[in-house]
Amino acid sequence: MASFAPIFAILLFLLVSLSDAQSSFRPKALLLRVEKDASTLQYVTKINQRTPLVPVSLVVHLGGQFLWVDCDQNYVSSSYRPVRCRSAQCSLARSTGCGDCVNGPRPGCNNNTCGATPDNPFTRTATGGELAQDVFSIESTDGSNPGRVATVPNYIFTCAPTFLLEGLARGATGLAGLGRARVGMPLQLAAAFSFPRKFAVCLSTSGIIIFGDGPYSLLPGVEPSFRYTPLFINPVSTASAYSLGDPSDEYFIRINSIRINDKPLSINTTLLTIDSKGNGGTKISTVNPYTTLETSIYRAFTSLFTQEAAARNISRVPAVAPFDVCFSARNVFSTRVGPSVPYIDLVLQGQNAVWTITGSNSMVYVNNDNVLCLGFLDGGSNPRTSIVIGGYQLEDNFFQFDLAASRLGFTGTLFGSRTTCSNFNFTSNA
Known part of the structure; x- marks a missing residue:
């Protein structure tokens, strides 16, 4: 077991600019809707990303290091920013490599950028990718109902090539990584909105993931006892x-x-x-x-x-x-x-x-x-x-x-x- 306090402090410092953007709205918790894909038996969710916002379908990977998406096909965003070499964000992602790209500039292919290693756990395939930041939008919740949409202006994720999508549920264009990594979804979102470093998972043919603390409630007014x-x-x-x-x-x-x-x-x-x-x-x-x-x-x-x-x-x-x-x-x-x-x-x-x-x-x-x-x-x-x-x-x-x-x-x-x-x-x- 280990404390995440130093990691959380670093994330909070890096994302401090978010406080101005979110000063009028501090969600208690955030909500993802999850559906089970009948063909692959994978669990699929959707977020909104980019400018203008685009719905992005992702396979849930409970132990995944970070969120990664296919940037080779139809990634268009005026708010996309590659993470530069030797930056604080690069260190946060445990990246040890930097690179250039001859076919850019475009999302996923830029010079002097921080490298990451997105992987597909279903095919046990990994490859090189570009660490980046972009707008990320997600529903809020009070634990019982969905609420207003919350936005992270500079969410850290990884661009991956199209071939890494092999074996994922139809329509999915990446993975939602919920692992312990510093740039995983739980720690990033907790730092962005200053709520507890907790998340809840309740899977079924349709289910939910909630980032933040409870109480949680399911119809007819049932609160889980842990x-x-x-x-x-x-x-x-x-x-x-x-x-x-x-x-x-x-x-x-x-x-x-x-x-x-x-x-x-x-x-x-x-x-x-x-x-x-x-x-x-x-x-x-x-x-x-x-x-x-x-x-x-x-x-x-x-x-x-x-x-x-x-x-x-x-x-x-x-x-x-x-x-x-x-x-x-x-x-x-x-x-x-x-x-x-x-x-x-x-x-x-x-x-x-x-x-x-x-x-x-x-x-x-x-x-x-x-x-x-x-x-x-x-x-x-x-x-x-x-x-x-x-x-x-x-x-x-x-x-x-x-x-x-x-x-x-x-x-x-x-x-x-x-x-x-x-x-x-x-x-x-x-």
């Missing part, structure tokens, strides 16, 4: 490309043990901690559609789950790709928290920090709902990270990432509170 567990910093970057000595900007937690129907899983617990080379541990990711487990953990997990399912007279059936473990839905009842299957407990570090995964987040209906598959995948025998908690397991759970305190707040499934992440009130304004 349990907390520490966030850990992996000392070695997990990006597709990085400089030696860079820590990871992704979000890691510590699982101490796993239980199925209160029965503990027998696993090699050394896999649950991050070693000095950055291997092991557990991270939370919107890149992986389903949770992946290191092979020995996966085998123990699926063996015990299948055993507990059989005790409930739930019959195993042939696998349906990409899943290995599937069951007949015939003897599985529906409950408020999903199919009635064995509960999975992730016992996290912290007092009462148990994340219970019910059928709503463990089982996936396939084959016209006649078959239920366990939504966990084999991550291989020697993965970089032992457990990667994927998007499906995050859905309709409310999470708060507190960067100042380096802790994660989590609720468990919202279905138990008779609400979902789709129940944010977009029909009226704050």
